[in-house]
Amino acid sequence: MHIPVLQKEVLQYLDPKPNENFIDCTIGNGGHTLAILEETSPKGKILGIDADEEVIKNLKTQPRLFRKRTTFVCDNYVNLQEIVKKYKFRPIHGILFDLGMSSWDLEGSGRGFSFLKKEPLDMRYNLQNPLTAEKIINYWSAPEIERILRNYGEESLARPIARSIIELRKEKPITNTSQLVEIIKNYLPRRFQQKKIHPATKTFQALRIAVNDELNNLEKVLPQALAVLKPGGRLVIISFHSLEDRIVKNFCQSRSSIDLKILTKKPVGPTAKEIKINPRSRSAKLRAAVKVSITL
Numbered sequence: 444m445h446i447p448v449l450q451k452e453v454l455q456y457l458d459p460k461p462n463e464n465f466i467d468c469t470i471g472n473g474g475h476t477l478a479i480l481e482e483t484s485p486k487g488k489i490l491g492i493d494a495d496e497e498v499i500k501n502l503k504t505q506p507r508l509f510r511k512r513t514t515f516v517c518d519n520y521v522n523l524q525e526i527v528k529k530y531k532f533r534p535i536h537g538i539l540f541d542l543g544m545s546s547w548d549l550e551g552s553g554r555g556f557s558f559l560k561k562e563p564l565d566m567r568y569n570l571q572n573p574l575t576a577e578k579i580i581n582y583w584s585a586p587e588i589e590r591i592l593r594n595y596g597e598e599s600l601a602r603p604i605a606r607s608i609i610e611l612r613k614e615k616p617i618t619n620t621s622q623l624v625e626i627i628k629n630y631l632p633r634r635f636q637q638k639k640i641h642p643a644t645k646t647f648q649a650l651r652i653a654v655n656d657e658l659n660n661l662e663k664v665l666p667q668a669l670a671v672l673k674p675g676g677r678l679v680i681i682s683f684h685s686l687e688d689r690i691v692k693n694f695c696q697s698r699s700s701i702d703l704k705i706l707t708k709k710p711v712g713p714t715a716k717e718i719k720i721n722p723r724s725r726s727a728k729l730r731a732a733v734k735v736s737i738t739l
């Protein structure tokens with residue numbers, strides 16, 4: 444079960460009112476959508492997007508999501524402007540992004556997102572995506588693997604890990620998460636096996652970002668989100684690592700003297716109480732902004 448992160452703060456910054464329309468670009472288990480629907484009753488609508496067909500199928504069976512007021516779309520949010528046009532979804536009072544993976548991806552999808560389980564090396568949100576983690580690990584060159592581990596995982600041991608992968612895959616294909624975890628563990632000098640985070644954390648993050656092209660998608664969608672919002676409409680983005688947060692921060696700053704007013708000078712994080720109830724919220728950072736009309 445996925446517990447929505449920063450739920451109270453999402454409502455505070457999106458500020459939904461009766462009969463307003465919102466887009467949830469990463470609807471997942473629908474936790475945030477449900478809260479917004481309650482505030483926008485009786486006629487407010489939600490366009491809920493998710494790249495994962497299984498997620499959308501599951502949502503369609505859930506009566507709690509007030510299906511009359513929610514349209515579910517299985518697509519990549521990178522196509523936001525096209526989706527809005529196709530569904531003639533206007534006016535848009537707010538757009539939410541709750542980035543990355545859900546608890547279901549990690550614990551229930553069986554797609555190799557977790558280094559604590561033995562599963563196939565897949566890591567796709569959208570199963571139509573031709574690229575999997577297994578393909579990267581078994582077919583990409585050492586410099587390419589090193590590049591993603593460094594750029595997307597901020598892994599200081601990108602080179603030795605990439606080299607170990609290349610050596611081991613000569614013996615037999617690396618097809619599951621446990622094999623990859625063993626490679627990382629066995630080939631890292633003991634002093635690098637930090638106590639606080641699992642030694643495979645950064646490699647798994649890097650692979651997931653690369654497989655799903657997460658940073659490029661985020662960069663491409665933010666201007667589209669701003670374009671489709673009505674003046675006075677709000678943009679709320681929850682990210683889970685510094686690379687995503689940097690993209691959001693830079694985008695907001697670049698538009699802040701044009702058509703965006705930043706509502707969160709610093710990113711908003713979870714309270715100690717929320718972290719205790721939902722440890723996954725630990726690294727969440729929320730940024731919010733409101734679209735302003737340009738007066739010439």
Ligand SMILES: C[S@@+](CC[C@H](N)C(=O)[O-])C[C@H]1O[C@@H](n2cnc3c(N)ncnc32)[C@H](O)[C@@H]1O
Nearest residue numbers: 447469471472473474475493494519520541545
């Ligand atoms: C953190 S979960 C969202 C959880 C949701 N807010 C809730 O309360 O249940 C992120 C979701 O975004 C989806 N996702 C990730 N990247 C996507 C993309 N580029 N386009 C559409 N959906 C995406 C994932 O499949 C996942 O279901």
